[in-house]
Amino acid sequence: MCIGVPAKVLDIQNEEALVDVMGSRMYVGTFFVPEISIGDYVLLHAGQAMTIVNQLFAMESIEEWRNILRE
Amino acid sequence: MNKLDLFSDHHLVRQSLAAVIEIAEAFKLEKGRMPVLMEVCGSHTMAFARSGIKQRLMDHVKLIAGPGCPVCVTDQKSIDAMIQLADEPDTILCTFGDMMRVPGSASTLMKAKTEGKDIRVVYSPLESVKIAQQHPDKEVIFLGIGFETTIPILALAIREAEKMELHNFTIWMTTKLVEPVLRELLDAGEVKVDGFLLPGHVSVVLGKTSYDFLMKEYQVPGVISGFEPVQLLTGMYKLIDLLHNQKVDILNDYTHVVKEHGNAVARELLHTYFEFGDEAWRGMNVIPKSGLVLKDQYARFDAKKKFNVAVKEPRKVKCRCGEIIRGLINPEECVLFNKGCTPVHPIGPCMVSSEGTCAAHYQYMREE
Ligand code: SF4
Numbered sequence: 001m002c003i004g005v006p007a008k009v010l011d012i013q014n015e016e017a018l019v020d021v022m023g024s025r026m027y028v029g030t031f032f033v034p035e036i037s038i039g040d041y042v043l044l045h046a047g048q049a050m051t052i053v054n055q056l057f058a059m060e061s062i063e064e065w066r067n068i069l070r071e
Numbered sequence: 072m073n074k075l076d077l078f079s080d081h082h083l084v085r086q087s088l089a090a091v092i093e094i095a096e097a098f099k100l101e102k103g104r105m106p107v108l109m110e111v112c113g114s115h116t117m118a119f120a121r122s123g124i125k126q127r128l129m130d131h132v133k134l135i136a137g138p139g140c141p142v143c144v145t146d147q148k149s150i151d152a153m154i155q156l157a158d159e160p161d162t163i164l165c166t167f168g169d170m171m172r173v174p175g176s177a178s179t180l181m182k183a184k185t186e187g188k189d190i191r192v193v194y195s196p197l198e199s200v201k202i203a204q205q206h207p208d209k210e211v212i213f214l215g216i217g218f219e220t221t222i223p224i225l226a227l228a229i230r231e232a233e234k235m236e237l238h239n240f241t242i243w244m245t246t247k248l249v250e251p252v253l254r255e256l257l258d259a260g261e262v263k264v265d266g267f268l269l270p271g272h273v274s275v276v277l278g279k280t281s282y283d284f285l286m287k288e289y290q291v292p293g294v295i296s297g298f299e300p301v302q303l304l305t306g307m308y309k310l311i312d313l314l315h316n317q318k319v320d321i322l323n324d325y326t327h328v329v330k331e332h333g334n335a336v337a338r339e340l341l342h343t344y345f346e347f348g349d350e351a352w353r354g355m356n357v358i359p360k361s362g363l364v365l366k367d368q369y370a371r372f373d374a375k376k377k378f379n380v381a382v383k384e385p386r387k388v389k390c391r392c393g394e395i396i397r398g399l400i401n402p403e404e405c406v407l408f409n410k411g412c413t414p415v416h417p418i419g420p421c422m423v424s425s426e427g428t429c430a431a432h433y434q435y436m437r438e439e
């Protein structure tokens with residue numbers, strides 16, 4: 001019953017955002033991520049965006065790991 | 072390729088597997104045994120089995136599934152009570168889909184539904200608030216099970232019902248918290264673990280610092296991990312690396328999703344509506360302050376106070392979910408596994424839940 005794939009934020013109105021989840025569009029609540037902006041990726045749980053995915057950190061962690069593997 | 076897809080890149084997965092095996096072997100050489108890790112979260116259990124990583128690492132790392140599936144840890148008596156709730160006149164029971172097939176002592180929600188009870192599967196607790204608004208002549212009850220990831224959304228539903236001044240909406244709270252159950256497992260000392268793979272989703276709310284007690288009070292290390300194959304492997308690698316170097320630390324290996332202090336908005340909302348309450352866990356009796364219950368001033372939204380459901384002590388069954396949750400046995404050690412108990416005819420919640428350990432073993436780890 002948990003958070004699935006990241007969804008891309010297309011539009012924001014009040015406490016709701018229109019997101020794209022792997023090609024399908026839906027509205028999700030944004031109460032827990034007031035700092036959300038259009039273009040962000042968010043993780044969803046039971047119809048709510050629970051956190052903003054930091055793509056930069058994602059790349060950094062992949063790079064860090066590649067370096068460990070190369071050592 | 073989407074940046075996040077890199078976490079399941081085959082080449083990287085193979086390299087990561089080799090790295091984990093290497094470090095696990097180094098640990099083994101030194102200690103004369105495999106490292107023993109517990110993945111707390113049910114979604115990790117499923118991800119390990121589905122990706123084949125658990126099978127591949129069988130001879131190198133002992134992975135134990137922990138108590139992190141909200142369906143599986145719900146005790147039998149609560150399940151019976153929820154099914155009995157459906158008998159209340161003029162009610163609509165709303166639930167997450169996972170609960171429908173969980174066997175109670177005599178029935179399931181699914182069975183109650185086919186007998187004509189109004190039970191609806193919803194995707195979000197907020198949907199059940201809408202249903203209450205549309206049916207002022209009915210009592211709408213949401214079965215509120217879940218860990219810290221889900222509890223803020225229950226609070227949001229109550230906030231919504233409060234705003235709409237609804238008098239026909241309640242939640243049947245059986246929520247569970249991660250810290251008390253980890254303490255209970257460590258204090259009981261029945262299961263020996265070297266370190267924890269900490270749940271990525273619960274940590275979205277709690278943040279990394281909430282696990283400091285593991286290192287400070289129990290000297291057990293932990294790594295917060297994501298769910299893609301590369302993330303499962305990097306998390307394991309970092310954890311075994313800590314063990315190998317005799318370092319006790321809590322690391323966040325899911326930094327792009329989990330923040331140091333979690334989600335403050337969610338935690339604040341929790342504290343507005345809820346306070347600590349004692350909760351019964353399957354196979355573990357009642358753990359003091361291991362769940363959240365509605366504060367007195369919100370008692371009108373509390374189904375346990377509004378409806379008087381008395382259930383008998385459940386009859387004993389051979390299902391060993393209690394021991395599975397405590398990490399004491401593997402599903403294969405249960406005599407019913409793959410015999411009396413299969414996903415089509417489940418005996419216990421560990422076989423029903425999409426995050427259940429028995430279901431994970433049945434689907435991905437059986438020897439044909
Ligand atoms: S609710 Fe989320 S954090 Fe909890 S067990 Fe399920 S997937 Fe893991």
Ligand code: SF4
Nearest residue numbers: 390391405412419429
């Ligand atoms: S195999 Fe079935 S009966 Fe045995 S512990 Fe798992 S869920 Fe319970």
